[in-house]
Amino acid sequence: MKISQRIFLLILAISSISTLTNFLLTRHQGKLLHSNSEYLLAQTVIQSLRRALVQDVIDGNKLRVSELLHSIIQNNNPIEFLYVTTDNHRIFAHSFTQGFPRYLLHQPKQYSNPNGVQLIHKYQLQQGLVYEYNEPLIEGLDFNLHIGINQTYITKILKKNTQTILLISFILMLLFLVIAFYWGKQITHPLTVLTKQIQRFAAGKSVDFTQQGRVDPEIRQLAIAFQTAAKERQQAISELQEREQNLSITLNSIGDAVITTDASGFVSRMNPIAETLTGWSFQEAKGKLLKSIFPIINASTREPIENPVEKVLATGETVYLSNHTTLIAKDGSEYQIADSAAPILNEQGHIFGMVLVFNDVTEQYRLREQTKITQQALYNKEKEQREILNSMVNAVISIDKDNTILSFNKAAEDLFGYNFREVQGKNISLIISESINNKENTNKVDTLFSVTETTAGLGKDVNAQHKNKTSFPVRIFISDLKADIDDKQQFIISCIDLTLIKQQEEQLRRSQKMDALGKLTGGIAHDYNNILGIIMGYAEQISFHINDTERIKKYIDNINHAAKRGSSLTKKLLSFSRHKQAERHVIDINKLLLEQQEMLSKTLTANIILNLELDNNLWPVELDSNDLEDSLINLAINAMHAMNSKGQLTIVTRNEQLNTVDAEHMDMKAGDYVTISITDSGTGMDATTKEKIFDPFYTTKGKLGTGLGLSQVYGFVERSHGKIKVYSEPGHGSRFVLYFPKSPHTITSKTTDQSINKINTQGSETILVVDDEQAMIDLACEIFNNQGYRVLTASDGQQALKLLETENVHLVISDVIMPKMDGYQLATIIQKRYPHIKIQMVSGFADERHKRMINNSLLHQNMLHKPYTAKILLQRIRILLDDKTIPSPSVKQSILILDDDEDVLQLYKINLERLGYTVLLATTGEQALRIYKDAINNSLVIDIVISDLSIPGSYSGRDIAYQIKKMSPAVKIIVASGNSEAEEMKNPLAFGFDVAMEKDFNRDKIKNLLDKLLSS
Known part of the structure; x- marks a missing residue:
């Protein structure tokens, strides 16, 4: 804004403020004058009326007072009303002709409080603004006089005066503005000239601030200063331009x-x-x-x-x-x-x-990031390799060509007992102590392997050394790595701890020996028992008919005695081979030891002292007492040989409770055990002998020993769910400790034969004898015919079933081991078709087929073992026929279902389980074959297979039928399909199936079909 304008505005503001102030003061003074004149008027009127009204008010002359007040109102004056009130605001008299107005009926407000008249209210009426005043008529008199004065006239005068003042103030203000405008021009003209020169200077044009003409000294001084500044600025600009040019050149460079x-x-x-x-x-x-x-x-x-x-x-x-x-x-x-x-x-x-x-730095950044990625990848790879190495079960070691250890994984630390820092940089010979034949190059890795072994990937069994200096066998594999960037050759060695493997191999070898011996003895026992049965049977029959010839009877008794000895031998062979189911009873070991004490003493001879230390509160155990007797005799005989016919044998019985830690250390289950400790004072055994003493045929007695005694003990303890531990050192004797689990049952005594001997063995029932040995059949016929029985015979299961269709049979005696159909399969069919027929199973050799009949308690527990006497056979049969409480044992048959539809499988399962079958399910051919093979391996019977035609996987329904028939030709296979037009459904026999069945899941139809199939 220009200075002239500022001066103009300043004077305008001053004059405006002055005029406004004068106006306001004048107006205020007018109002004060008006107010004072009002008070003065009110006071004058009240003073004038006081004398005229006092007496009438005192006299109570309201009419006279009202007339007087009204007369005053009639005169042309600003008084609007007059009235008199008492102190309690009651109207005494007033000037109104038409009644006292309601707007005056109010509580008085006090606007001013002078010593005399008081303004108590203001009213805006049609006549204008009215002020009401009041004042007591006289001191001591309780009456007040009220007067209302109209302000209209006074206001008009005041307004007129205000307008006059405003007009005068406006004229004065205009005069001041004219003077201000002229004065501003005079002052700002030189400054305007200077401003124009400065603008030219700013535009870079030439200027002369001294050409001002007549100006005030102050303006001239200002012009000279501007002229000097212009010269200095021009010089600075020149220097700045030069510096700017130099700076631009520098920046651009x-x-x-x-x-x-x-x-x-x-x-x-x-x-x-x-x-x-x-x-x-x-x-x-x-x-x-x-x-x-x-x-x-x-x-x-x-x-x-x-x-x-x-x-x-x-x-x-x-x-x-x-x-x-x-x-x-x-x-x-x-x-x-x-x-x-x-x-x-x-x-x-x-x-x-x-x-x-x-x-x-994009390129540098890219290279740096690539380097970081490469380094991270390398780190991750190394970390992954470390984790892989540390997660490997086998110990892995890396070495250089000088056999210096470079790395050592976690498994290696666990195997050898060293941590990596302890072996880093050390020679591999610290932990692999294999003797090296090449004496000239004993520190090189290639001496550990031949070239063939290395390239073929074959391992080498060597001896390793633990940190604790113990030696153990390991199998090592070595492979060479490509040379690194420093052209250093490295090798990787993988080590497998063979300690457990060697132990398992030894156990397997021992088990295989036992199994081979068992199979050998089992096969011998089967035929041998049949022979013994024939000898015993016919010898017994001869004795019935030639009692008069004393010498022949003696010979027959000798034959019987020899046969019984042979029978006892086969029992021991079968027991040793684990093919004979142990006749286990709850027994008191202390009682058995006391009963056998005399026999054991005679076995040891008089030079060896037998000591028994028996626990008085010994727990009962469940085992075969005959096997325990044989085991004690075998242990006593071994002890006698170890003591060179002189010494002491101590047998101690104890109750022991094994906790989890002790049990794991001894490879046993935690729990309560009864122990028999047999300690001798003999020569003892070294570690090699101790490892082999339970092997069949292993003996240290040369031709004097058979090597079967301790093997029999080992087999007996294992069958009894126990453990045997051996403690021995050369020169310090040996101690055998037998652990047997505590039995939860109480001790039972063996029944005597007195009641059995009184049984009448004669009868008239029909008995069917089934055996593939004709001599045994003939013997059975002889025995039963002599006692009055009707006897039928069959050489196999199929022939027996045909006889049962036409004959009324009371009891079936069947051998277990027979061709085509064994005794248990025959018994299963008989139980199904003829539940009233009693069954007696007999066997000279209990093979794996016995295991699958364990659940059929009656068939299994009532087994009659060959050789048996005619007396025992007749008594067993008579008891079985006379016992009406013996239920016909039932066998729950198994069915394998093969179908890829889960819903179909569940429908089969529900229906067949309700019919009483055990159901196995498979969704693929591979799974079905695996289930069937497992059943065979576990000696379980799957009676029927139901197979769908279309099966996912490598096998079709036909393939499954072929494979299963190949494993078990007698198994029944049903083809089941929803497509009744399929060739397999029309002619199932042509495709390896026995019968076809539609998938309608009618339980009655399924039952009839299965019954028909099982009875065929």
Whole structure:
């Protein structure tokens, strides 16, 4: 704004304020005068009326007072009303002709409080604004006089005076403005001339501030000062232009990008490198905020980074950006940059700008990131290899060509007892102590293996040494690695601890020996028992008919005695081979030892002292007492040989409770055990002998021993679910400890034969004898015919079933081992078809088929073992026939269902289980074959297989039928399909099936079909 305008406005403001102030003061004075005149009028009227009204008021002459008040109102004056009230505001008299108005019936308000008249109310009436005043008529008299004065006339006068004052004030203000305008022009003209010269100077034109004419001295001094400043400025501009040119040359020569800003962060300079990287020209970027042309983000997170200009300008410190900074150019291109920002300070240290220096490190960043990725990948690979090595079960060691250990995984630490730091840099011979034949090259890895072993990947069994100096067997595999970057050859050695494997191999070898011996003895026993049965049977029959010939009877008794000895031998053979089911009873071991004490003493001879130390509260155990007797005799005989016919044998019984830790250490289950400890004072055994003593045929007695005694003991203890432990050292004797689980049952005594001997063995029932040995059949016929029985015979199961269809049979005696159909299969069919027929199973050899009949308690427990006497046979049969309480044992038959539809399988399962069958399910051919093979291996019988036609996988329904028939020709196979038109459904026999069945899941139909199939 111009100075002249400012002066004009200043005078205008002063004159306006003065005029307004004068107006307000005059108006205020008029109001005060008006107010005072009102009070004066009211006071004058009241004083005038007081004398005229007092007496009438005292006399109570209301009418006279009212007339007087009304007469005053009639005169042309501003008084609107008059009335008199008592102190309790009751109206005594008034000037109104038409009644006292209601608006006057109020509680008085006091606006002023002078000593006399009081303004108590204001009314806006049609006549105008009315003020009401009152004052007591006289002191001591309880009456007040009220007067209402109209303000209209007075207000008109006041308004007229106000207008006059305003007019005068306006005229004076105009006069002041004219004077101010003229005076301002005179003052500002020289300044206007100076301003124009300054504008020319700013535009770079020549100026002369001294050409002012007549001016005030102050203006002239100002013009001279401006002239001097103009000269100095022109000189500074010349110098600045020169410096600017030098600075531009310098900036453009710098290899890094440079941007400068002012103190607010706006771009002031920019070199070509910065233009190239940002994509902005200097002309485009000049004056813009730095952050608008320099957007930066984190290269890893892609998140925006705080622009350095703000931090530099705020703190005054140099700022360096991170190595992961990405600059986004104007066209979207991205550059990895390294930059720094620093403040530009003046001589006083104040910030007046900032300089940003940055350069393109995209290629370096790419190489660095690639290096980091490569290093991370290498680290991850090494970590993965370490984790793989440490997770491997086998010990893995890496060595160089000089056998120096380079790495050692966790399994190796566990195997050898060293941690990696202890073996790092050490020779492999520290832990692998294999003797090396090549004495000239004992430290080289290639002496551990031949070339053939290495290339073929074959392992080598060597001795390894633990940190605790113990030696143990390991199998090592070695392979060479490609030479590393330093051309150093390395080798990888994998070590497998053979300790457990060697033990298992030894156990397997022992088990195989036992199994081979068992099969041998089992086969012998089967035939031998049949022979013995024939001898015993016919010898017994002869004795019945030639009692008169004493010598022949003696011979027959000798035959019987020999046969019984043979029978006892076969029992021992069968027991040893584990093919005979132990006749286990709950017994008292102490009682058995006391009963056998005399026999054991005779076995040991008089030179060896037998001591028994028996626990008085010994727990009962469940085992075969005959086997225990044989085991004690075998142990006693071995002890006698070890003591060279002189010494002491101590047998101790104890109750022992094994906790979890002790049981695991002894390879047993935790629980209560009864122990029998047999300790001798003999020569003892070394470790090699102790490992082999339970092997069949192993003996240290040469031709004097058979090597079967301790094997029999071992087999007996295993069958009794116990354990045997051996403790021995050369020169310190031996101790055998037998552990038997405590039995939860009480001890039972064997029944005597007295009641059995009284049984009448004669009968008239029909008995069917089934045996593949004709001599045994003939013997049975002889025995039963002599006692009055009707006897039928059959040589196999099929023949027996045909006889049962036509004959009324009371009891069937069947051998277990027979061709085509064994005794248990025959018994199963008989139980199903003829539940009233009693069955007696007999066998000279109990093979694996006995296991699958364990659940059929009656068939299994009532087994009659060959050889048997005619007396025992007749008594057993008579008891069985006479016992009406013995139920016909039932066998739950098994069916294998093969179908890929889960719903179909469940329907089969529900229906067949309700019919009483055990159901096995398979969804693929492979699974079905696996189930069937497992059943065979576990000696379980699957009676029927029901197979769908279309099966997913490698096998069809036909293939399954073929494979199962190949394993078990007698098994029944049903083909089941919803497609009744399939060839297999029309002619099942042609495709390996026994019968076809549609999938309608009618339980009655299924039952009839299965019954028919099982009875065929």
